[in-house]
Amino acid sequence: MTAETVQLAWVSWLEHHMGSEFQRDFPLGDRTTYRVGGRATGFLRLNGIEDLVRLHAALAELEERPRLLVLGRGSNLLVADRGFDGLVLSLGGSFESLNIDGSSVRVGASMALPVAARQIGAAGLSGFEWAVGVPGSFGGAVAMNAGGHGSDMAASLRSVTVVDLGGSTAVEEWPTARLDLSYRHSAITSEIVVLGGELELAGGDSEQIKGAMSDVVQWRRAHQPGGQNAGSVFVNPTDHPPAAFLIEEAGLRGYRLGSATVSPKHANFIQAEPDGRAQDVFDLIFYVRETVREAFGVELTTEIRMIGFEEGEVDRGQ
Ligand SMILES: Cc1cc2nc3c(=O)[nH]c(=O)nc-3n(C[C@H](O)[C@H](O)[C@H](O)COP(=O)(O)OP(=O)(O)OC[C@H]3O[C@@H](n4cnc5c(N)ncnc54)[C@H](O)[C@@H]3O)c2cc1C
Numbered sequence: 650m651t652a653e654t655v656q657l658a659w660v661s662w663l664e665h666h667m668g669s670e671f672q673r674d675f676p677l678g679d680r681t682t683y684r685v686g687g688r689a690t691g692f693l694r695l696n697g698i699e700d701l702v703r704l705h706a707a708l709a710e711l712e713e714r715p716r717l718l719v720l721g722r723g724s725n726l727l728v729a730d731r732g733f734d735g736l737v738l739s740l741g742g743s744f745e746s747l748n749i750d751g752s753s754v755r756v757g758a759s760m761a762l763p764v765a766a767r768q769i770g771a772a773g774l775s776g777f778e779w780a781v782g783v784p785g786s787f788g789g790a791v792a793m794n795a796g797g798h799g800s801d802m803a804a805s806l807r808s809v810t811v812v813d814l815g816g817s818t819a820v821e822e823w824p825t826a827r828l829d830l831s832y833r834h835s836a837i838t839s840e841i842v843v844l845g846g847e848l849e850l851a852g853g854d855s856e857q858i859k860g861a862m863s864d865v866v867q868w869r870r871a872h873q874p875g876g877q878n879a880g881s882v883f884v885n886p887t888d889h890p891p892a893a894f895l896i897e898e899a900g901l902r903g904y905r906l907g908s909a910t911v912s913p914k915h916a917n918f919i920q921a922e923p924d925g926r927a928q929d930v931f932d933l934i935f936y937v938r939e940t941v942r943e944a945f946g947v948e949l950t951t952e953i954r955m956i957g958f959e960e961g962e963v964d965r966g967q
Contacts, residue, residue: 716733725880
């Protein structure tokens with residue numbers, strides 16, 4: 650069988666088994682905050698656990714499984730212009746939920762972090778204020794161990810609910826320790842779908858919490874650019890100054906390559922443009938890395954995830 654017929658086999662197989670929630674040739678780049686990049690071979694919306702069970706069964710019968718990408722709000726992804734040859738999974742429906750019980754909060758994976766932060770704060774619970782400024786989903790924040798303003802997911806996450814599409818269909822409850830969370834890292838692989846999680850927070854005064862969140866929002870407006878970006882491109886290196894400082898000192902603030910620019914407002918952000926090219930963002934990322942390496946001998950590694958680039962290309966970047 651040729652690569653094309655194998656690909657068509659999984660596409661038609663999932664079309665048949667998953668019905669109208671499956672779409673071919675999906676514009677994936679449009680679903681990222683960079684808003685550049687190409688299409689995915691297949692896209693599937695999962696509205697509840699029963700959809701995951703059906704998908705698991707359908708995938709298990711395939712000889713050649715597609716590559717998987719669980720898509721949150723696309724705020725940490727750069728999709729290649731050629732697109733992604735695989736299956737994109739997006740959680741909706743019952744996964745957009747938030748339930749508060751005393752100091753414990755269960756949050757569904759597709760809940761937007763700023764919405765969750767505001768609801769939690771309004772209930773008089775403190776410790777999640779930082780999340781009001783991160784434009785991701787709860788599931789994406791678990792996978793990335795997102796954080797800011799001196800905190801991160803690891804600080805309040807007690808457990809997560811996951812399904813391993815490469816394993817059994819069982820819905821599993823993992824204690825946070827199993828996630829191996831560290832700075833912008835978790836043990837979540839592309840076959841593991843985070844369905845939700847439980848936070849343990851402290852009691853607080855909802856007016857004070859509201860004030861703290863408004864400080865976070867104002868700080869971000871003052872220090873970070875809007876427009877088409879995915880937040881910080883590089884993780885801050887240990888034992889060195891922050892990435893933004895190094896990039897700025899290397900003289901790259903405002904540096905432009907094709908349709909991509911190092912943000913003049915925050916040098917660790919790279920801006921794309923309407924109708925711009927993912928390749929320009931990608932090339933600029935490597936130009937910045939090389940320049941910082943030559944100037945300071947520091948190896949920057951990317952925080953953003955590259956989707957659909959060749960393995961060799963991505964190895965250069967991770
Ligand atoms: C303006 C701006 C500011 C930002 N500021 C911050 C910041 O302060 N701190 C910070 O940490 N990040 C920041 N980010 C980056 C981004 O918002 C976070 O990494 C966020 O957690 C990504 O969530 P997402 O839902 O958008 O994930 P996506 O970008 O869709 O995906 C990111 C990764 O998570 C995986 N994933 C997503 N959902 C699931 C799921 N349900 N199950 C399993 N895997 C999943 C994806 O497969 C992918 O590997 C910023 C981004 C922007 C655009």
